[in-house]
Amino acid sequence: MKANVGNLDKWLRIAVGAVLLVWALAGGPVWAWIGVVPLATGLFNFCPLYALIGMNTCKR
Numbered sequence: 001m002k003a004n005v006g007n008l009d010k011w012l013r014i015a016v017g018a019v020l021l022v023w024a025l026a027g028g029p030v031w032a033w034i035g036v037v038p039l040a041t042g043l044f045n046f047c048p049l050y051a052l053i054g055m056n057t058c059k060r
Contacts, residue, residue, distance in 0.1 A: 003045040006057035013042030 020035025041047045
């Protein structure tokens with residue numbers, strides 16, 4: 001897996017994912033568990049959707 005998520009993109013994904021997961025844990029709607037996806041893609045610096053469409057926000 002080659003990194004395809006840039007620095008700003010990474011931190012936005014981690015923040016949004018964390019907020020959604022905290023909301024889900026606090027009794028929010030079931031769909032808030034989708035926060036796992038942006039959190040994981042931010043932590044691993046890899047987005048499968050970006051790979052499929054050939055997008056890369058990483059400067060490396």
